[in-house]
Amino acid sequence: MTQNKHGLDRELDQAPSHELDRELGQAPIHELDRELVQAPNHEPNRKLVQAPNHEPNRKLDQAPILHSKQERLPLVTTIVRPTIPMSYVVGVPQVCALAVRDALADCGHKSDLLWPSSLTCDGATFHVSARAGYDDDGMYLTCELEYIGELPTGFTAELVDTHIVRRIAAWEHEIAAGRSKAGPLAAVLLELFDATPLLGKECVALGSTGHPLCSGHFVAIDVWGRATVRVADGSEREFAPEHARIVAANVSLS
Numbered sequence: 494m495t496q497n498k499h500g501l502d503r504e505l506d507q508a509p510s511h512e513l514d515r516e517l518g519q520a521p522i523h524e525l526d527r528e529l530v531q532a533p534n535h536e537p538n539r540k541l542v543q544a545p546n547h548e549p550n551r552k553l554d555q556a557p558i559l560h561s562k563q564e565r566l567p568l569v570t571t572i573v574r575p576t577i578p579m580s581y582v583v584g585v586p587q588v589c590a591l592a593v594r595d596a597l598a599d600c601g602h603k604s605d606l607l608w609p610s611s612l613t614c615d616g617a618t619f620h621v622s623a624r625a626g627y628d629d630d631g632m633y634l635t636c637e638l639e640y641i642g643e644l645p646t647g648f649t650a651e652l653v654d655t656h657i658v659r660r661i662a663a664w665e666h667e668i669a670a671g672r673s674k675a676g677p678l679a680a681v682l683l684e685l686f687d688a689t690p691l692l693g694k695e696c697v698a699l700g701s702t703g704h705p706l707c708s709g710h711f712v713a714i715d716v717w718g719r720a721t722v723r724v725a726d727g728s729e730r731e732f733a734p735e736h737a738r739i740v741a742a743n744v745s746l747s
Contacts, residue, residue, distance in 0.1 A: 565620065568638045569650035571657045575634065575665040577677075582634065584677030585623040585661075586610035586734065587718050589636045591681060592660035593619055593653060594688055600647030606688040608711070608720050609734035617642035634661075676716025685714055695742035698722050698732055706732070711739055 590610040597604045597614050604614035610621040618641045626633055636657055638650075667673050667680035678685065686692060696711040698720070709724035720739055722730045732739075 565639045565641050568640055568644075569653050569657075570638075571636045571654050573634050573636065573658060573661045574631065575661050577665055577668050579625075579632070581668065581673075581677035582623075582625045583734070584664075584718055585625075585634055585636065586621050587678060587685060588660055588664050588681060589623060589638075589657055590621045591684055591688065592656040593621060593638060595660065596652045596656040597645060597648060599652060599656070600645065602645045602648065604688075605690050606685065608689060608691070608714065608739045609718060611738070615643075615645045617645060636661075673716075678714075678718050679716040682714070682716060689714065691739065691741055696722060696739050697742055697744070698730065698737050698739050700737055701735075706730070706737060708742060 587610050590606055590612060593612055594604050594606065597612070602614050604612045604619075606612055607618075612619045612621075620639045620641075622637050622639075624635045626635060638653055664673075664680065668677075673680040691711050692714070694711060695708070697708045698706040700706050707722055707724050707730050709722045709730070711720065712723045712729070713721040715721070718734045720732045720734075720737070722732070722739070724730060
C-alpha cells in the first residue's frame, strides 16, 4: 500500500501506534468513481477507496469470487472523517460492527456479534477492522470489512458502506452532544450487549496468535470496548480489543 507522505495509518485492533500501515488484500477490479463529499447533518466527510492504494475507483456491489470457504476476502473499504477525540478512535471497529449488523438486518438477516468486532450470519463470518491516518485535511478513518463463507442474500458492499457512514455520523453526533463522556462506546453499549449472545456464557479468550489465554465466563464489555472474563477462582481478566478475541467454550481451537 502506498504510504501517504503526510499520514501514518495504524491498525486499531492489532498494531501499536508506531507501526506503519499494513497492506490489505486486493479489492475487486471494477471502477466506480466516488468523490469526497461534505455530508449534511453531522455526517462525516468520506470516500470509498480501492483498498491497496486509496484510489476512489471501486464498484461497491461487486463481491470478490470466493475461492475457499475458509479464505478471508475483502468486501468494502470506506474512509470517513468524523470530528471525534483521538482517544475515541479505539471504538471505531465496534461501532462499524454494529453498522454491518444493521446492514444484515436491512436485508432480512439476523447476526450475532463476536467480541471484539466480528459477526456471524447464516454460516458466514465477517471481520471489521479500522485504522486512523492523517493527511493534509487532518485525521481520517479507514474502515474495512472482510468475510469468510457465502455472502447472505441481498447483502452488498453498497449497503454496508451506507450503514457505516450512517452509524459513524450518528456516533459522532452522540459524542458531540455529550452523551458519550464516559468513553467512546457509552452511547452504543446497550446495543453491544444485545448483539453479543456470548455475554454471560462460558468462553475462551484467545490471544492474537490464536493461543488460549484463559477460560471462564464472559461477564462484561466496558465503554472502552474492553472485555472481562471471570475465571474459575472468581478473579477477573480484562482484555483490550487489540490483544484478544473471545469465542464460545465449545468452539474447536484447532
